[in-house]
Amino acid sequence: MIVKEKKGHQVLTYIGLMLITLLTLLPLIWMLSASLKTDSEVFSLPIRWIPELPQWSNYIKIWNKIPLGRFTWNTLKLTVMITVIQIITSSFAAYGFSKCKFKGRDLLFLCYVTTIAIPWQVYMLPQYSIMNKLHLVDSHMGYVMLQSFVAFGVFMMRQFYLSIPDELLEAARIDGLNEYGIYYRIVLPLSKPSLATLTIFSFVTIWNDFMGPMIYFNTTGLKTIQLGIRMFIGQYSTEYGLIMAASVVALIPVFVIFLAFQRFFVQGIATSGLKG
Amino acid sequence: MEQKTKTVKLKLSTRNTLVGLSFILPNFIGFFIFILIPVIFSLILSFMEWDGFNPMKFIMFENFITIFKDRVFRGAIWKTGYYSLFTVLLSLSASLGLAVLLNKKLVGKGFFRSAIFFPYVASIVAVSVVWNALFQKDFGPINGFLKMIGIAKPPGWTASVDWVIPALIIVSVWKNMGYFMIVYLAALQDIPYSLYEASTIDGANKSQQFFSITFPLLAPSTFFVLMMLTINSFKIFDLVYMMTEGGPGNASTMLSQYIYNQAFISWNYGKASAAAMILFLIVGTITVLQFKVEKKWLSYM
Numbered sequence: 001m002i003v004k005e006k007k008g009h010q011v012l013t014y015i016g017l018m019l020i021t022l023l024t025l026l027p028l029i030w031m032l033s034a035s036l037k038t039d040s041e042v043f044s045l046p047i048r049w050i051p052e053l054p055q056w057s058n059y060i061k062i063w064n065k066i067p068l069g070r071f072t073w074n075t076l077k078l079t080v081m082i083t084v085i086q087i088i089t090s091s092f093a094a095y096g097f098s099k100c101k102f103k104g105r106d107l108l109f110l111c112y113v114t115t116i117a118i119p120w121q122v123y124m125l126p127q128y129s130i131m132n133k134l135h136l137v138d139s140h141m142g143y144v145m146l147q148s149f150v151a152f153g154v155f156m157m158r159q160f161y162l163s164i165p166d167e168l169l170e171a172a173r174i175d176g177l178n179e180y181g182i183y184y185r186i187v188l189p190l191s192k193p194s195l196a197t198l199t200i201f202s203f204v205t206i207w208n209d210f211m212g213p214m215i216y217f218n219t220t221g222l223k224t225i226q227l228g229i230r231m232f233i234g235q236y237s238t239e240y241g242l243i244m245a246a247s248v249v250a251l252i253p254v255f256v257i258f259l260a261f262q263r264f265f266v267q268g269i270a271t272s273g274l275k276g
Numbered sequence: 277m278e279q280k281t282k283t284v285k286l287k288l289s290t291r292n293t294l295v296g297l298s299f300i301l302p303n304f305i306g307f308f309i310f311i312l313i314p315v316i317f318s319l320i321l322s323f324m325e326w327d328g329f330n331p332m333k334f335i336m337f338e339n340f341i342t343i344f345k346d347r348v349f350r351g352a353i354w355k356t357g358y359y360s361l362f363t364v365l366l367s368l369s370a371s372l373g374l375a376v377l378l379n380k381k382l383v384g385k386g387f388f389r390s391a392i393f394f395p396y397v398a399s400i401v402a403v404s405v406v407w408n409a410l411f412q413k414d415f416g417p418i419n420g421f422l423k424m425i426g427i428a429k430p431p432g433w434t435a436s437v438d439w440v441i442p443a444l445i446i447v448s449v450w451k452n453m454g455y456f457m458i459v460y461l462a463a464l465q466d467i468p469y470s471l472y473e474a475s476t477i478d479g480a481n482k483s484q485q486f487f488s489i490t491f492p493l494l495a496p497s498t499f500f501v502l503m504m505l506t507i508n509s510f511k512i513f514d515l516v517y518m519m520t521e522g523g524p525g526n527a528s529t530m531l532s533q534y535i536y537n538q539a540f541i542s543w544n545y546g547k548a549s550a551a552a553m554i555l556f557l558i559v560g561t562i563t564v565l566q567f568k569v570e571k572k573w574l575s576y577m
Contacts, residue, residue, distance in 0.1 A: 096299030122552035126317035149306030247402035
C-alpha cells in the first residue's frame with residue numbers, strides 16, 4: 001500500500017516537473033524555432049514548432065546585415081579581459097579581507113558591501129562624468145576599468161575564504177611560507193569551485209550587459225553583441241526570423257560556458273556561503 | 277635613513293597592515309576611483325543643480341521637492357513597489373517549490389535543474405524580444421492560446437496600461453526562479469534526513485513536515501533570497517527598458533527608468549541624483565528591516 005502511494009507520488013512529481021520544465025523552456029524553444037522561419041511564418045497560428053522549410057539562410061544573412069562578427073569579437077575580448085582581471089584582483093583582495101588582520105579592514109569591507117546594495121543607476125551618472133574627465137568614454141579600456149572592480153566578486157570570494165580554517169594557514173606559516181605563498185599555494189587551489197562560480201557570474205554578466213555598452217560605446221566598431229541585437233530590432237523590426245537568429249547566436253557562448261561550469265556552479269553557490 | 281629601516285625591524289602590526297593592504301590594493305584602487313567616488317559624488321549631486329556643463333549650484337532640498345511634485349516620479353515609486361512585491365513573493369515561492377520538488381531522488385535531476393536555471397543566464401536583450409513577441413496582443417502565441425481555451429478578450433499585455441506590469445512580473449519570475457532554486461537546493465541538502473525520519477515515526481504527514489521542519493530550517497536562506505530579490509527588483513531596469521521603455525505612456529516607468537530619463541534624456545543631473553537617493557533609501561530601509569526581522573526570527577529558534 002505504502003509502496004503504491006509512493007509510486008503514484010513519483011509519477012506525479014515527474015509529470016509536474018516535466019510540465020514546468022517545458023513551460024520554462026518554451027520561450028527559448030519558440031526563439032529557436034522562429035529563427036528558422038520566414039517573417040510571415042513566425043506568427044502563424046497554430047504555432048508550427050518545426051518550420052516547414054527551415055530557413056538556415058537566416059543564420060548567414062545576419063552576419064552581413066550588421067557587423068555581427070566584429071561585435072562578437074569585441075564582446076569576447078571584453079568579457080575575457082574583465083573576467084580575468086576580476087578573478088585575479090577579487091581573490092587577492094578577498095584574501096586580505098579574510099585572512100590578514102589589520103586596522104580599518106572591516107571598515108573598508110563595509111564600503112564594498114554597501115555598494116552592492118546601491119543600484120547602478122544611482123551612481124551611473126557621476127561615474128560617467130569621471131570617465132569623461134579621464135577620457136575613457138567610448139573606449140574599451142574605460143569599460144574594462146568600469147566593470148572589473150565591482151564589489152560582488154570580492155564579497156563572494158571572501159565568503160568562501162572565511163570557510164577555510166585558519167589552522168591550515170597557521171601550519172603553513174610555521175613551515176615558513178609567507179602570506180603570498182599561502183595565497184598562491186594553499187588558498188587558491190582550494191577555491192576552484194568558487195573561482196568557477198565567479199567565472200560564470202562575471203562571464204554571463206559582461207556578455208549579457210546592455211546598459212554599460214549602450215552608454216559608453218558610440219563608435220560602431222566598438223559595440224558589443226547585445227547592442228547588435230538591439231540594432232537589428234531597430235533597423236529590421238519586422239524581420240523576426242533574423243532577430244531571433246541573432247539572439248540565438250548571442251546565447252550560444254553563454255550556454256557553452258554554463259554547461260562547462262555548471263557542476264562547479266551549484267557546488268560553488270553551496271560552498272561560498274551565497275545561500276546566506 | 278635607509279640604514280635605519282634596514283636595521284630596525286618593522287613593527288609586526290605595521291608589517292601586517294602593509295601585507296594586508298598589498299592584497300587589497302590592486303582591487304581597491306579601481307573600486308575607489310570607478311565606484312566609491314561616483315557613489316559619494318552622487319550623494320552630493322542630489323543637493324545641486326547641474327546639467328553637466330554649466331557650474332553646479334547648491335540648492336538644498338529643491339531637487340527632492342521638485343521630484344515629489346512630479347506625478348511621473350510618484351507613479352514610479354508606486355509601480356516599483358507593486359512590481360517588486362509580486363516579483364519577490366512569486367519568485368520566492370516558485371524557487372522554493374521547485375527546490376523541494378528537485379530535492380528528491382529523481383532520474384534526470386541534472387537536466388531539470390539546468391533547464392530551469394537556463395533563463396537566468398540568457399541575455400535580457402534576447403529574452404525580451406522573445407517575450408515581446410509572445411505577448412503580442414493580436415497575433416502573439418500567448419493570446420492565441422488564451423483564445424483557444426475560450427477567453428474571448430485576452431489582456432493586451434505590454435500594450436495595455438493595466439497589464440504591462442503583470443507581464444513584466446511574469447518574465448521576471450521566469451528569469452529569477454532558477455537561480456534562487458539552486459540557492460534553496462544547496463540549503464536543503466544541509467537539512468539532516470534523520471529529522472524527517474523522526475517526525476515520520478511521530479506520525480507527521482508531508483505538509484506538517486514542510487511547515488515544521490523544512491521551512492523553519494530554511495529561514496536563513498529565505499532571508500538571503502528575500503534580500504537579494506528585493507534589491508534586484510527595486511533595481512530593475514534592463515528588462516523594462518528592453519521590453520517597454522517605460523510605456524505605454526508612463527505605465528511601466530519605474531524608479532531606475534525615471535533616474536535614467538532624468539539623467540540621460542533631460543540632462544537634469546541633480547533631479548536624477550535626488551531620485552537615486554530616494555531609491556537607495558527605500559532599498560536600504562527594506563534591507564535593514566529584513567536584517568532586524570531576521571535577527572528576531574532566528575533568535576526564536
